[in-house]
Amino acid sequence: MTKKKVTIKDIAKVAGVTATSVSLALNNRPGLGLKTRQKIIAIAEELNYRPDLVARSLINRKSQTLGLLIKNVSDPFFAHLVDDVESVAKDSGYNVMVCNVHNNRDLEKRHIEMLVGKRVEGMIISSVNFDARHIRSLVEDEFPFVLVNRRVYDPEIANRINHVIVDGFEAGYQAIEHLYRLGHDRIAVLTGTLKSSANIEKTNGVKKAMHDRGIFPDPRFIIECNNSKREAYNAARNLMRMENPPTAIFAQDDNMALSAREALLQGGIRIPEDMALLGFDDIEVSSLTGIELSTIREKKPSMARLSVEILIDLIKNSGSNKPRLPKQIVLKTEHVIRKTCGFYLKGYVR
């Protein structure tokens, strides 16, 4: 059985003082004589005392903890986000509770309630479905949070929300432009979940770019793959088997791109000779020799860093009631041209 925890009272008893004095001593606060102070500290050390952060949280309404909601950590994009968020948060003395939400709206809601219940001081949310109700209640409660890579359209709250996103529209637009200039006009797009603003906007950019260039794609070319590897794999396999297949695929994240790549290569399709491939995110794998996926990535400073900084600022100022404008940051993207888009094969042809 777990041994009984040593509390401040146990120390007090041994030291012959009151719990308050122990608290003062251990927290290094004035109002106590040097001798008593040292005695208390020694006893605490001796008894191997560890403060109960739960009790402390309860009384000062702080937890020194941030919540982070993501899709799932085994996706390298999010893993990297977690890492960055944690390291920036740590510099300000915050711990991070990570929750995997798995495209499950109900799970997201439960996790948000759990985090609020655990008194996290703020949240970074990178998982939210764009019309999520629960976000609204966070806004109404004036709970500090920042959306990352997601935005909310709900007009009643949209301009009260802090977010850090990439310019998905432009990225989508330029993706198509890039492929178009490489000579493609039969371009398939594997979209992420269209419940997420990031993917909606990329898709809008894609459509606008196509429209501007007079491309009217086969509707079967725009496939919602929900950021799922399996779905992307299947979609690519179906595409390549069409009687009149596309000549390029733009996958809205690198995971899907790599899965499509597997499908194509296994089907004997050469990349980029037979099919150009363009991803999004520039996860680490994409740069490996033999993979060399052409892709698009956010420019620095990272969404992770920015969002934590905004969040902490938000928390710090959440006492004051001067209304502050929400920070809504849109990061630009940049192309990382490697081998799979075919640029190095033939360059731009138009």
Add this chain to the structure above:
Amino acid sequence: MTKKKVTIKDIAKVAGVTATSVSLALNNRPGLGLKTRQKIIAIAEELNYRPDLVARSLINRKSQTLGLLIKNVSDPFFAHLVDDVESVAKDSGYNVMVCNVHNNRDLEKRHIEMLVGKRVEGMIISSVNFDARHIRSLVEDEFPFVLVNRRVYDPEIANRINHVIVDGFEAGYQAIEHLYRLGHDRIAVLTGTLKSSANIEKTNGVKKAMHDRGIFPDPRFIIECNNSKREAYNAARNLMRMENPPTAIFAQDDNMALSAREALLQGGIRIPEDMALLGFDDIEVSSLTGIELSTIREKKPSMARLSVEILIDLIKNSGSNKPRLPKQIVLKTEHVIRKTCGFYLKGYVR
């Protein structure tokens, strides 16, 4: 400013009852009339009440939370571990707090204290340096925890600790045997941190296998790369530039193997023709077409699943004081033969 939270007392006031009644109603416990019960629930709903889990934790000494210590989540091996642990834990109603420890013993200690302070009910530790003091104090406090992929040698506590590990010795032994049978006797080994039991044991297996086969490796062939990509990259580059280089490299994790691969390929070395390469872990990337890293992996059921199950069992029974033998599980490994070890090139030659 964050709005004031609705508490049980607020509900009580509105309902004209006492806090106790509210608690009874919301927790669905007997001792209340149906009408009052319904009224209270309605009001709670109305006020958008969310229980304060901190207060609840304080009183029932439970947090419904497990701690998980890993090196860092952006390493796919650990990301996968996190994912598995979380999903198994969730099935039993536990949340998971993940802490990245980054090879930093002090950080590990602080994280452990934080987790204990936050009253996690148990921990899964996959980060610990084999001689870590802090583990000892967990043992002394009879705090429930399970080591994953790590074991502790300290004889005073070694047989009181629960762990789930892979048979590193055998894996290391067989790695060398495999390469040897493929014709190699100049084999370099990129080890993980030798502060971790997992790597120590792999290395012992390696040495034994070499010894048994009369191989006395150039000491410059055994390189501690600390599971670092950069170090593995540099090590591989140095190896290939030697006047009498090895003909095979065994990297003790796939990350290092892939980094070594980069170095070799960039240096014009063909894999496996000029240099065979064998990894460990079988992370997802390793199977991608064009990578096809030969590697070694744990057999199912996964360490993650087993460890959570053991931990939860431990927690459940931590009230009873019948002493239970610690569970110490050693998983076998299996080879995943792909292209980089050269098996498919020439098969075993001895």
Add this chain to the structure above:
DNA sequence: GAAAATAGCTTAAACGTTAAAGTAATTTCA
């Protein structure tokens, strides 16, 4: 119809900590 049981609620205490206010002894300094 009196004793016993029950239903429906309340009171009080507890979890481990911190904050605010209070008290007694000591020091300061005009």
Add this chain to the structure above:
DNA sequence: TGAAATTACTTTAACGTTTAAGCTATTTTC
């Protein structure tokens, strides 16, 4: 020298919940 200030501590209450025990009025039992 004596009022004011300071020091070194203690007392009390609070954070939001749960729980054991208590109370009262009603119902059941035989």
